[in-house]
Amino acid sequence: MKNVTLKQMRYFEALARHGHFGHAAQASAISQPALSMQIKELEASLGTPLIERNARHFRLTAFGEDILARMSDILRAVDDLSDMARAAQNCLSGRIRIGVIPTIAPYLLPHLISKLDATYDDLDVHVRETVTPRLLDELADGRLDTAILALPIDDPAFTEIPLFSEDLMLVRPECDADKPVPNTEELREMRLLMLEEGHCFRDQALSFCNMPTARPREGLDGSSLATLVQMVGAGIGVTLIPEMAAPVETRSAPVCVAPFAEPRPSRTIGMIWRKSSPLAAQLTELSEIVRSCEAAHQGG
Numbered sequence: 001m002k003n004v005t006l007k008q009m010r011y012f013e014a015l016a017r018h019g020h021f022g023h024a025a026q027a028s029a030i031s032q033p034a035l036s037m038q039i040k041e042l043e044a045s046l047g048t049p050l051i052e053r054n055a056r057h058f059r060l061t062a063f064g065e066d067i068l069a070r071m072s073d074i075l076r077a078v079d080d081l082s083d084m085a086r087a088a089q090n091c092l093s094g095r096i097r098i099g100v101i102p103t104i105a106p107y108l109l110p111h112l113i114s115k116l117d118a119t120y121d122d123l124d125v126h127v128r129e130t131v132t133p134r135l136l137d138e139l140a141d142g143r144l145d146t147a148i149l150a151l152p153i154d155d156p157a158f159t160e161i162p163l164f165s166e167d168l169m170l171v172r173p174e175c176d177a178d179k180p181v182p183n184t185e186e187l188r189e190m191r192l193l194m195l196e197e198g199h200c201f202r203d204q205a206l207s208f209c210n211m212p213t214a215r216p217r218e219g220l221d222g223s224s225l226a227t228l229v230q231m232v233g234a235g236i237g238v239t240l241i242p243e244m245a246a247p248v249e250t251r252s253a254p255v256c257v258a259p260f261a262e263p264r265p266s267r268t269i270g271m272i273w274r275k276s277s278p279l280a281a282q283l284t285e286l287s288e289i290v291r292s293c294e295a296a297h298q299g300g
Helices: 006-018 021-028 032-046 062-087 105-119 132-140 184-188 200-208 225-233 243-249 280-299
Strands: 051-053 058-060 094-100 123-129 146-151 158-173 192-195 220-222 238-242 255-259 266-274
Touching: 006 021, 006 032, 006 062, 021 032, 058 062, 094 105, 094 132, 094 280, 105 123, 105 243, 105 280, 132 146, 132 266, 146 158, 146 200, 146 280, 158 200, 158 225, 158 243, 158 280, 192 200, 192 225, 200 238, 220 225, 225 238, 225 243, 225 255, 238 243, 266 280
Parallel strands: 094 123, 094 146, 192 220, 192 238
Antiparallel strands: 051 058, 146 266, 158 238, 158 255, 158 266
């Protein structure tokens, strides 16, 4: 058997994870033909096929399934070595992979990345924006170093660090600005626009409104807060939005934003990472920077 390279193993893991040559190539920052060639060379080195190909699809062979788990273990061990080396430097440096949920990323990341760029010369920040379940999977698999999301997660495998809390705000058409803010019972009778399933903010909004069903009555599922706010501006309904998102998402829509009566609905934002991560000290340092960015954002 010829030498199998770490690069080939990473490409094969990406292919298995994405289930698509084009998507795996994009995630690996190489061309699709180059990725296909690397997989063929890996199969040649191992002396047996890893995937069964046809005109439109592929699937892993039995050997491919077996060796994928071993390769994943090897790649995690290699990443751990890299993390240990970075941890020994006692400062934030090298590559750091941060996952962020979509209802936080556009509003926090510009401040955070700017602060990190200005403070750390040798830090290479990689950001992944996706919903909480995917962040947890990628964090557990070692594809992310940390994630910024809504707490609690309540998973014993992760360390949770609360960073700050923010209120949930009501967004209504501009013509409703002088009307009383509805209570939860009244809100349930309105056309409530929600993020699509998979977003934790959707679950938080439904919980506040005491809506046990998966879909609000006469609701509309949106893929982003921006879509929901624009729909409100068009007079289609009302929605809830995190406080940090309000200045950005409502500035170009004919809507008004109002706080709810006490006790106001809120969410806690925090950072999590694997309890086994060698980068715990560095990630704790990073959490303080995230907290300071939000404090500065609120102050501004």
